Amino acid sequence: MNSLNIAVIGAGMAGISAGRALREAGHQITLFDKSRGSGGRMSSRRTDSGSFDMGAQYFTAREGAFRQHLHQWLEQGWVAEWAPRLYMFDERGLTESPDDQPRYVGLPRMTGLSRGLLGDLPLVSQTRITQLQHDEPGHWTLLDDTGGAHGPFDRVVVAAPAPQAAALLEVAPSLAQAAASASMEAGWTLALSFKDALLTPVEACFVRSGPIDWISRDSSKPGRSGDDNWVVQSTPEWAAQHLDATPEEVALELTGALGYVLGFDIPAAHYRHAHRWLYARPATINNWGALAAPAMGLYVCGDWCLGGRLENAWLSGMQVARTLT
Ligand code: FAD
Ligand code: NAI
Numbered sequence: 001m002n003s004l005n006i007a008v009i010g011a012g013m014a015g016i017s018a019g020r021a022l023r024e025a026g027h028q029i030t031l032f033d034k035s036r037g038s039g040g041r042m043s044s045r046r047t048d049s050g051s052f053d054m055g056a057q058y059f060t061a062r063e064g065a066f067r068q069h070l071h072q073w074l075e076q077g078w079v080a081e082w083a084p085r086l087y088m089f090d091e092r093g094l095t096e097s098p099d100d101q102p103r104y105v106g107l108p109r110m111t112g113l114s115r116g117l118l119g120d121l122p123l124v125s126q127t128r129i130t131q132l133q134h135d136e137p138g139h140w141t142l143l144d145d146t147g148g149a150h151g152p153f154d155r156v157v158v159a160a161p162a163p164q165a166a167a168l169l170e171v172a173p174s175l176a177q178a179a180a181s182a183s184m185e186a187g188w189t190l191a192l193s194f195k196d197a198l199l200t201p202v203e204a205c206f207v208r209s210g211p212i213d214w215i216s217r218d219s220s221k222p223g224r225s226g227d228d229n230w231v232v233q234s235t236p237e238w239a240a241q242h243l244d245a246t247p248e249e250v251a252l253e254l255t256g257a258l259g260y261v262l263g264f265d266i267p268a269a270h271y272r273h274a275h276r277w278l279y280a281r282p283a284t285i286n287n288w289g290a291l292a293a294p295a296m297g298l299y300v301c302g303d304w305c306l307g308g309r310l311e312n313a314w315l316s317g318m319q320v321a322r323t324l325t
Contacts, residue, residue, distance in 0.1 A: 003027055004154040006324075007142055009129045009168065012040020013310050014301040015159030016117045017317030022157075025325045029121055032142065032150070034128035039114035041161075041277070041303075042106070042310060049193035049271045050219060050226015051109040055280075057204075057216050057231065058082055058103040059310040065318065066311050070104065078116035079104045080222040084203035089261045091209055094202070108223040124150070132156055134171050138297050155297040157320055161279040162304040172293045175300055179291075182304045185236035186243060187213075187280030190254045193271035197228040200262050211238035211257045227270070232258050236280065247274035281308035290319040299324055 004027045008015045011033040019029045031038070041055040061067045073079045082105045088097035106113035127150075131143040141151035158165045166179035203220040207213055211234050218229040232254045234242070242250060251274045259266040282304040291300040301320040306312035 005152070006030070006155045006157060007032065007140065007150065007153040008157040008159055009142070010040065010159035010302070011035075011038035011114075011118065011123055011125075012159060012302075013042055013114065013313035014303065014317040015040075015157065016114060016121070017314040018157050018159060018299075018301055018320045019121050019317075020117060020119075021318055021321030022324065023121065025321065027325075030150075030153075031118075031121055031123045032127050032129050033123060033125050036125055037111070038118045038123055038125075039111045041280070042110050042114050044106075044109035044111045045191060045273065045275075046109075047193070047226075047271055047273075050224060050229050052191035052218050052229055052231055052273075053105070053110040053216075053221075054189045054191065054231070054275050055277070056110055056310050057214065057233075058105050058221075060101060060103055061311060063311065063315060066314055069314075073113065073116065074104075076116060077107060078113050080107050082221050084217070084220050085201055087202050087205040089205055089207045089209065094205070094261060094263060097206065105221045108225075112223075129168065132158075132168055132171050132298070134296060134298075137295070140297065155299065155324060157299045157301065157324075159301050159317065159320075161302060162282065163279060165300060165302065169298075169300065172296060172298050175291050175293055175298065178288070179300065179304075182286060183283045184279040184304060185281050185283050186239040187236055187277045188234040188239050188242065188250050188254065189275045189277065190232040190251055191218075191271070191273045191275075192230045192232070192255065192258075192266075192269040193226070194228040194230075194267065195270055196267070198230070198262070198266070199264075202262060205261060207261055210260065211235060211254060212261060215258060215261060230258070236283075239276070239280070243276070247276075250274040250276075290316050290323060292320070292323050294323070
């Protein structure tokens with residue numbers, strides 16, 4: 001196939017994996033993202049107290065091709081295994097819940113992986129694409145929210161969360177309909193930092209009751225430096241009921257719930273920050289892999305095409321690259 005000029009909208013795991021594979025196949029790639037950098041929901045926050053992984057906490061690797069790439073990423077030093085002292089909290093209380101599931105994290109924070117994968121792929125950041133203009137087959141122009149036009153492109157890959165993808169896919173009604181049917185759930189993430197380490201052996205905890213879904217002692221992950229940093233993530237149900245709460249209200253409630261799980265009052269944190277994810281995870285599992293309108297040169301990927309995990313986002317991007325080449 002001739003070298004094509006391809007636009008990828010969304011520089012999260014799915015868009016980057018599609019972009020990398022398409023460039024390896026000999027195409028010219030331009031990634032667009034509305035954020036300042038890459039990574040999407042694999043996001044980290046850097047502070048004077050060290051970093052916090054605010055989105056994806058770790059990833060597991062189940063599928064063969066993904067595991068092969070994981071070996072390379074381990075060798076390149078982009079990721080490392082994280083084996084936390086793992087707990088579970090339910091109506092019976094807090095119990096240790098060890099398992100032999102390998103879990104991996106980016107180095108020195110989760111965005112270490114997206115940054116490594118992005119490499120020198122061209123990224124047009126802080127650019128929100130609002131419209132795809134299909135001038136003629138294989139001739140696309142992207143319009144952004146400042147009135148700017150980008151293109152022409154031979155092919156377009158949409159790698160945004162389902163509701164944002166649906167808005168862009170109006171030009172292909174069947175794809176727009178599929179994206180609109182894939183609803184996504186919200187979530188709140190709270191970062192807390194303590195100068196004096198909390199006196200608990202817990203490094204990670206799956207929570208099965210109350211407002212919290214997951215607790216992680218971020219500073220127990222490999223390669224981290226800074227204070228005793230914790231990340232608390234809400235359940236989607238609690239987030240839906242607290243969508244319009246202020247970050248202060250969320251911090252107060254989730255800190256109280258953290259104390260309930262750990263079994264002691266949480267001292268004042270010297271840093272805290274609450275972040276709301278409007279589209280944290282797909283509400284249902286679809287087995288689409290990816291979507292496409294090949295006659296138009298339009299392709300769609302993202303975790304919502306397979307299930308809300310980093311591995312699935314990567315696989316979805318790879319499927320687009322396979323379909324397109
Ligand atoms: P995204 O990462 O959302 O990337 C989409 C990108 O598109 C974004 O960067 C966005 O800015 C951009 N974009 C959207 N619209 C536009 C537009 N119009 N113009 C330009 N750019 C646009 N997975 C795990 O495997 N393990 C975990 O522990 C885990 N924990 C999680 C915790 C939280 C709080 C969240 C939110 C997710 C978690 N996940 C976890 C899920 C994982 O983060 C996602 O599955 C994965 O990152 C999705 O990648 P993606 O590329 O499909 O989408
Ligand atoms: P995984 O295999 O570690 O966990 C999958 C699920 O299995 C966990 O959510 C948990 O309920 C259960 N589990 C696994 N090990 C356990 C143990 N030792 N004790 C008790 N329960 C255990 O990881 P996988 O499948 O790669 O999933 C990724 C993670 O990402 C999940 O935890 C998921 O909840 C989380 N996620 C969070 C989102 C959010 O918005 N907070 C969005 C998308 C994913």
